[in-house]
Amino acid sequence: MKRLSLVLILLFFISCKKETPKSPLDNLADLDVKLSVPNPGEWIAEHNESGQSFEEYTQIDPVTISEKRKVIYIQPIGNFTSEEKIIVDKTVEYVGKFFQLKTTVLPLIPEDAIPSDKKRMNSGVEQFDASYITHKLLPKKMPEDGIVVMAITAKDLYPSEDWNYVFGLASYQKRTGVSSFNRFLTDNDYTLCLNRITKTAVHEIGHMLTINHCKHAVCLMNGVNHLPESDTKPNALCSECLKKLSWNLKYDDKKRFSELISFLNSNHLEKDALLLQKQLEALD
Numbered sequence: 001m002k003r004l005s006l007v008l009i010l011l012f013f014i015s016c017k018k019e020t021p022k023s024p025l026d027n028l029a030d031l032d033v034k035l036s037v038p039n040p041g042e043w044i045a046e047h048n049e050s051g052q053s054f055e056e057y058t059q060i061d062p063v064t065i066s067e068k069r070k071v072i073y074i075q076p077i078g079n080f081t082s083e084e085k086i087i088v089d090k091t092v093e094y095v096g097k098f099f100q101l102k103t104t105v106l107p108l109i110p111e112d113a114i115p116s117d118k119k120r121m122n123s124g125v126e127q128f129d130a131s132y133i134t135h136k137l138l139p140k141k142m143p144e145d146g147i148v149v150m151a152i153t154a155k156d157l158y159p160s161e162d163w164n165y166v167f168g169l170a171s172y173q174k175r176t177g178v179s180s181f182n183r184f185l186t187d188n189d190y191t192l193c194l195n196r197i198t199k200t201a202v203h204e205i206g207h208m209l210t211i212n213h214c215k216h217a218v219c220l221m222n223g224v225n226h227l228p229e230s231d232t233k234p235n236a237l238c239s240e241c242l243k244k245l246s247w248n249l250k251y252d253d254k255k256r257f258s259e260l261i262s263f264l265n266s267n268h269l270e271k272d273a274l275l276l277q278k279q280l281e282a283l284d
Contacts, residue, residue: 023243023246023247024253024283025239025242025243025246025253025283026239026243027282027283028239028242028279028282028283029239030282031239031275031278031279031282032216032217032218032238032239032240033217033218034217034218035215035217035218035222041225041226042224042225042229043213043222043223043224043225043229044215044222044223046225047213047223049212049213049215049223050215051212051213051214051215051216052211052212052213052214052244053216053240054240054243054244054247057210057211057244057247057248058244058247060210062209062210062211062244062248063147063148063172063175063208063209063210064147064209064248064249065101065147065249068144068145069144069145069146069147070101070102070145070147071101071102071103071104071143071145071146071147072095072096072099072101072102072103072104072146072147072148072150072205073103073104073105073106073141073142073143073146073148073149073150074088074091074092074095074103074104074105074106074149074150074151074152075105075106075109075138075141075149075150075151075152076088076105076106076108076109076151076152076153077108077109077111077113077114077128077133077151077152077153077155077178078108078109078110078111078128078153078154078155079111079154080154081154083190084154084181086190087181087190087193087194087197088105088152090194090198090267091152091194091197091198091201092105093263094198094201094202094260094263095150095198095201095202095205097256097259097260097263098198098202098256098260099202099205099245099249099251100249100251100252100255100256101147101249106141106143106149109137109141109151111155113137114128114129114132114133114137115132118132120158122156122158122164122165125156125182126155126156127155127156127157127158127165128153128155128156128157128158128178128180129157129158129159130157130158130159130166130168130169130178130180131159131160131169133151133157133169133176133178134151134169134170134171134174134176134177134178135171135174135176137151138151138174138176138177138178139174139176142175142176146175147175148175148176148177148205148208148209149175149176149177150176150177150178150179150201150204150205150208151176151177151178151179152178152179152180152181152197152201153178153179153180153182154180154181154182155180155182156180156182156183157169157178157180157182165183166180167179167180167183167184167196167200167224167227167230168180168200168201168203168204169204170204170205170207170208171208172207172208172210175208176208177204177205177207177208178204179197179200179201179204180200181193181196181197181200183227184196184197184200184227191267191268191269194267194269195235195269195272196227196230196231198235199220199230199233199235200230202220203220203221206220206221206241206245209245209248209249211241211244211245214237214238214240214241216238216239216240216241217238217239217240218232218233218234218238219233219234219236219237219238219240219241220233220234220235220236220237220241221237221238221241234272234275235264235269235272235275236272236275236276236279242279253283254280254283257276257277257279257280257283258280260273260276261273261276261277261280264276
């Protein structure tokens with residue numbers, strides 16, 4: 001009888017227990033676009049990655065902000081034309097809106113600060129060693145209140161001698177990364193260049209916040225192997241990666257969407273603005 005009473009009490013508490021409330025961002029799941037079978041040479045076809053669910057992300061103690069560490073720093077490296085400086089400035093603005101964090105530019109690092117043995121010529125193009133920048137150069141530049149430091153350069157990048165190039169590279173442990181728009185400027189189309197560099201910059205900062213490559217849906221956090229593949233990816237996160245970022249940084253989702261939509265529309269990036277508008281409307 002005593003055992004039966006305990007069972008009944010347990011069942012009573014289980015029945016009264018409230019379910020964990022769904023996130024409003026769960027409403028965006030219907031907008032997710034399923035990943036198609038990859039073509040040969042695309043990222044998923046070449047890399048065996050397991051992906052990362054929202055639940056897995058919350059269990060790994062991801063890099064996050066604190067009262068003393070909550071500023072994103074952008075580190076320009078090398079020379080820039082006047083048009084390229086505008087691209088850098090707009091990227092800084094976009095990063096701040098994307099992560100809803102204060103974003104500050106550090107003093108420029110000149111090209112000659114990169115040692116000669118951390119540069120190479122590849123098919124007539126000078127490249128900087130991205131691994132050196134992320135693991136050696138940038139950690140020394142991290143201010144005390146910095147959550148991450150992201151370098152931006154107009155120079156091409158390579159991560160190791162056996163790689164041809166990379167658009168960007170990030171270190172989870174160092175909270176540093178570098179993005180290049182060397183390969184992003186096509187036919188002097190600075191709008192397209194802006195679209196490409198903003199996607200690359202926030203993708204790499206996403207890695208610094210411990211978000212893995214996404215295999216849930218078509219997403220800004222998908223891995224890409226080349227420019228045509230990158231151009232198929234939206235400047236938007238899927239519902240799973242949105243939940244990760246929102247849970248981590250605790251920002252106002254509607255405010256973030258509204259600011260990003262305004263930025264994209266004012267910079268003639270209407271296609272991605274429309275996608276974010278649909279996500280914003282789905283929140284309600």
